[in-house]
Amino acid sequence: MLAADYRGPYRVRAGHKALPRIEHPQDAIVRVTRSCICGSDLHLYRGLVPDTRVGMTFGHEFCGIVEEVGPEVEALKPGDHVLVPFNIACGRCHFCRQGLFGNCHEANAEATAAGGIYGYSHTAGGYDGGQAEFARVPYADVGPTLIPDWMDPDDAVLLTDVVPTGYQAAEMGGIQKGDTVVVFGAGPVGIMAARCAWLFGAGRVIVIDHVHYRLEFAQAYCPAEVYDFREIEDMAVFIKRQTDSIGADVCIDAVGADAVGSALHSLLGKRLKLEAGSAIALHWAINSVRKGGIVSIVGVYGPTGNVVPIGNVLNKGITIRANQASVKRLLPRLIDHVRAGNIDPKALITHRMALDEVSDGYRIFAAKLDGCIKPVLYPNGGQ
Amino acid sequence: MASFLTKPQTVDPATVKGWGVDADPRNDPTYPYRVRSDGEARGMTWDRPSLQKPRVEVLRSVEHNRLPAVLGTSVPPRGASGAIRRGAFRYSESDWRHWLMLLAADRADMVEGLLDDLARGRLPNIPAEMGVRAEWRHNRAGLIRKAAVVAVVSAAAILLLRRRRRYRRQDREHAVRAWPEASMQDGRRS
Ligand SMILES: NC(=O)c1ccc[n+]([C@@H]2O[C@H](COP(=O)([O-])OP(=O)(O)OC[C@H]3O[C@@H](n4cnc5c(N)ncnc54)[C@H](O)[C@@H]3O)[C@@H](O)[C@H]2O)c1
Ligand SMILES: [Zn+2]
Ligand SMILES: [Zn+2]
Numbered sequence: 001m002l003a004a005d006y007r008g009p010y011r012v013r014a015g016h017k018a019l020p021r022i023e024h025p026q027d028a029i030v031r032v033t034r035s036c037i038c039g040s041d042l043h044l045y046r047g048l049v050p051d052t053r054v055g056m057t058f059g060h061e062f063c064g065i066v067e068e069v070g071p072e073v074e075a076l077k078p079g080d081h082v083l084v085p086f087n088i089a090c091g092r093c094h095f096c097r098q099g100l101f102g103n104c105h106e107a108n109a110e111a112t113a114a115g116g117i118y119g120y121s122h123t124a125g126g127y128d129g130g131q132a133e134f135a136r137v138p139y140a141d142v143g144p145t146l147i148p149d150w151m152d153p154d155d156a157v158l159l160t161d162v163v164p165t166g167y168q169a170a171e172m173g174g175i176q177k178g179d180t181v182v183v184f185g186a187g188p189v190g191i192m193a194a195r196c197a198w199l200f201g202a203g204r205v206i207v208i209d210h211v212h213y214r215l216e217f218a219q220a221y222c223p224a225e226v227y228d229f230r231e232i233e234d235m236a237v238f239i240k241r242q243t244d245s246i247g248a249d250v251c252i253d254a255v256g257a258d259a260v261g262s263a264l265h266s267l268l269g270k271r272l273k274l275e276a277g278s279a280i281a282l283h284w285a286i287n288s289v290r291k292g293g294i295v296s297i298v299g300v301y302g303p304t305g306n307v308v309p310i311g312n313v314l315n316k317g318i319t320i321r322a323n324q325a326s327v328k329r330l331l332p333r334l335i336d337h338v339r340a341g342n343i344d345p346k347a348l349i350t351h352r353m354a355l356d357e358v359s360d361g362y363r364i365f366a367a368k369l370d371g372c373i374k375p376v377l378y379p380n381g382g383q
Numbered sequence: 384m385a386s387f388l389t390k391p392q393t394v395d396p397a398t399v400k401g402w403g404v405d406a407d408p409r410n411d412p413t414y415p416y417r418v419r420s421d422g423e424a425r426g427m428t429w430d431r432p433s434l435q436k437p438r439v440e441v442l443r444s445v446e447h448n449r450l451p452a453v454l455g456t457s458v459p460p461r462g463a464s465g466a467i468r469r470g471a472f473r474y475s476e477s478d479w480r481h482w483l484m485l486l487a488a489d490r491a492d493m494v495e496g497l498l499d500d501l502a503r504g505r506l507p508n509i510p511a512e513m514g515v516r517a518e519w520r521h522n523r524a525g526l527i528r529k530a531a532v533v534a535v536v537s538a539a540a541i542l543l544l545r546r547r548r549r550y551r552r553q554d555r556e557h558a559v560r561a562w563p564e565a566s567m568q569d570g571r572r573s
Binding site for chain 1: 412415416425426427428429430431432433435438441442443444446447450451452453454455456457458460464468471472476479482483485486488489490492493495496497500507508509511512513514515516517518520521522
């Protein structure tokens with residue numbers, strides 16, 4: 001089959017690979033119909049995530065048609081068109097039973113800190129992902145969810161990650177009616193977090209980035225007040241000035257390890273690898289939130305460590321909340337939101353490409369070319 | 384000195400004065416993530432799924448006491464990078480050596496991947512893999528600028544190296560002329 005093939009930092013190509021097969025009685029094989037490239041993939045693409053092996057197929061946001069199921073699969077049958085949450089979760093362990101599907105203990109041999117994620121390095125379990133014609137889907141009765149017939153598969157594919165992650169970012173912010181919420185990052189996740197902040201009753205939503213077309217999109221779509229951090233001399237002072245000198249009630253980090261905006265962090269974290277990427281957006285979030293405020297982190301960082309002003313977290317009495325999104329937990333609510341028109345996921349899709357254009361897809365998304373917000377690959381012609 | 388590690392030290396909460404008097408289930412910053420309905424079922428006591436039989440080498444974090452029920456089987460460790468990875472897995476996820484060795488292995492893997500391609504008689508089209516076509520289409524000026532910078536920098540570097548080599552040669556000749564015995568003594572004259 002055709003599949004994306006990682007060859008080293010900044011190098012992904014479409015190549016031929018053996019078909020995946022059932023390796024566990026609860027596995028299914030799906031024929032992929034849609035598969036996104038995500039900001040999380042960019043951390044892999046840039047070589048920031050340890051144990052990213054050459055030859056791996058990335059892709060944790062995909063939908064597909066069930067082709068074959070293992071002997072213990074009961075809920076799915078061949079022909080079903082399903083959306084596949086990015087978390088691989090058993091549904092039975094201590095964590096899954098608490099709704100922490102992003103923290104399953106039965107899906108990742110290589111690490112205990114991270115759950116299992118499709119196509120996300122061996123640090124997330126070493127599973128090949130969905131940027132391919134076919135994918136192996138473990139615990140097929142737990143994660144995969146039938147796409148309702150009224151739902152456009154282009155909406156469905158964004159329910160595998162972007163929408164739940166943005167929603168959970170806002171949810172973890174504990175937003176109360178009238179709160180001022182600042183979202184760092186106007187990528188798909190940040191845009192969705194800002195959109196969802198309103199659903200929780202935010203009084204003001206401010207989005208920070210430096211890519212103008214994305215800020216303009218966020219301004220209209222979320223809608224939100226937007227600012228370019230390159231025009232701001234000092235983020236903490238700026239947010240204080242915006243909030244009667246108190247600070248924001250909630251700050252959301254939707255940037256993660258690939259943040260730009262600090263030469264020091266870029267040198268330490270990205271060039272020298274002495275930090276797990278650059279944590280400047282998180283630094284800004286901590287220093288811009290009010291005392292007693294909440295910082296919600298969905299931006300992804302590597303497993304080593306980052307330099308952040310933890311002393312200010314203490315002195316200001318900040319609550320930090322963070323996680324990989326628990327997609328399955330949120331799906332019923334989010335499907336309702338899509339149906340009610342509260343969230344319009346597919347509006348984020350700017351690029352629709354064939355699987356063999358994957359090298360260009362990564363470049364366009366990573367370098368923010370051609371007004372790209374969300375690129376989606378269509379293996380098997382989307383059928 | 385006695386070790387704390389070898390003495391049994393279990394404390395029975397029932398014997399502690401004031402135990403639980405301020406317990407408050409609302410004091411839960413994890414709302415709404417942690418569903419606590421299954422009360423006392425703590426620890427690794429769940430009814431496990433069937434276990435996958437590993438058919439390739441799977442490295443296991445030392446923080447696990449057993450393999451999880453399902454396993455990823457993409458690219459098992461191989462070659463020099465695989466050896467480094469195996470070494471890295473002697474250390475826990477809490478140990479920097481674990482991650483730094485894995486990053487080193489990733490870079491070695493990249494070289495091995497290149498050799499692998501060549502061994503199969505395939506010259507990888509690296510610019511294409513890096514999406515140069517997209518840059519050409521959507522960022523032509525930027526791409527040309529980058530290419531020009533690379534060209535100028537490498538031309539300058541070559542020039543500098545050449546000049547430096549020429550000077551060094553002249554220096555050597557000069558030295559030989561100035562101190563003929565000395566240079567003969569350490570046998571470098573020729
Ligand atoms: N927790 C989860 O479950 C989860 C799921 C999906 C994605 N993520 C993470 O969310 C983050 C965003 O994902 P995405 O798909 O939107 O990625 P993206 O790369 O498209 O967006 C990131 C945006 O942040 C901007 N940015 C860079 N530095 C900044 C700074 N200092 N301040 C403000 N903005 C800055 C970039 O210009 C870009 O627009 C990534 O780290 C990704 O790994 C987490
Ligand atoms: Zn994603
Ligand atoms: Zn589980």
